[in-house]
Amino acid sequence: MDAPLKIETHGLTLAFGDRVIQRDVALRVRQGSIFALMGASGCGKSTVLKGLVGLLRPIAGTVLVDGESYWEVPEARRTLINRRYGVLFQSAALWSSLTVAENVALPLRLFTRQKPAAIADLVRLKLALVGMEAAANLMPAELSGGMRKRAGLARALALDPEVLFFDEPSAGLDPITSKRLDDLILELREGLGTTIVLVSHELPSLFSIADDGAFLDAEAHTVIATGAPTWLRDHCMHPTVQAFMHRERVPDERAADERGTGDADGR
Known part of the structure; x- marks a missing residue:
């Protein structure tokens, strides 16, 4: 039986001024999962994270936390919801x-x-x-x-916190230190039952700790695939996803047509 949903989004659209970063983002983060926001640098992963934690108001869509619409409740209620969050920024801040x-x-x-x-x-x-x-x-x-x-x-x-958010936790770390941090994240989830949402493009970390996720695309400005990183690596045939998961150059248009560009959804 699937764990209950902790965070979900519907039609989430985030922008800076007239520039849309990500549109119609649909996420389903289950309680106790380690959920990864994946994609190449500049695709909007950190922007989506800011929309989830209340640092950037979306121009459209909803964010539900335990079924409660985060951006539709009074500010005092949002403050209480934020008390259930812990955030580790890329620089540690x-x-x-x-x-x-x-x-x-x-x-x-x-x-x-x-x-x-x-x-x-x-x-x-x-x-x-x-x-x-x-x-x-x-x-x-x-x-x-x-x-x-x-x-x-x-x-x-x-x-x-009930939910921990990580923005590029392994950025700037050597492989051994990064592995230790990954192990610590797993221990926190196993020991405390914490739900974890992380932004990362570090493949070793994604494959070793994340059990679900969403792949954001910079050109489409939306989610193009969902599922565990290992599932996306082994089964998703979208050329952009495959290029990322195998550290390859994104195929040209002809190659994309030959391989197929259908969306994927896997667990």
Whole structure:
């Protein structure tokens, strides 16, 4: 039996001014899944993520969170929905003037009424979850790229989110550090039951951790295939998807006609 839907979109269209980035985007993110937004650089993956987390209002369409229409509820209600989210941005977005522990504590101080001692305990717990307890008193400038990502993840976990959003979590990391981060993401899903939505074009990460996803196309400005990355790699015959999954040059128009360009949907 399929898990219940956590997030779904219908006809989601996002734009900057008159420039449409993605249109008619339909997503179905099930509870407890690791859902990947895939596609080449510049196709609009991060833009769609911003539409999901409330950083960019769509010009059309709906975003449903547990069946509730995110953009149609009052702002106060959206704020409460956002409390159920944790977001790790590509740069980790740590405050440079705060220690690692202070960065993790910030959401707890802003959005809860916990006493300082309780916040300190929670910070130690979140840092331990990501293997960063020894770095609590370091400044962001003293951290490696992988450590910054893990510190940002600890902060994203501060409020015990139901959904974690990752924007290119492996970007800029060496293969070993990237693999460790992938393993950590899997542990969070297995241990906490967290639903995870990630933006990535890193094939090793996509194949090893994502169990569902949507492929966004820069030319069509919409979703052209859905399914697990491994399923898309092995079964989707859309030439753009195949080129991406096998790191090939996108075929020319004649080759596309010969191979077929039908949409695909797989689990």
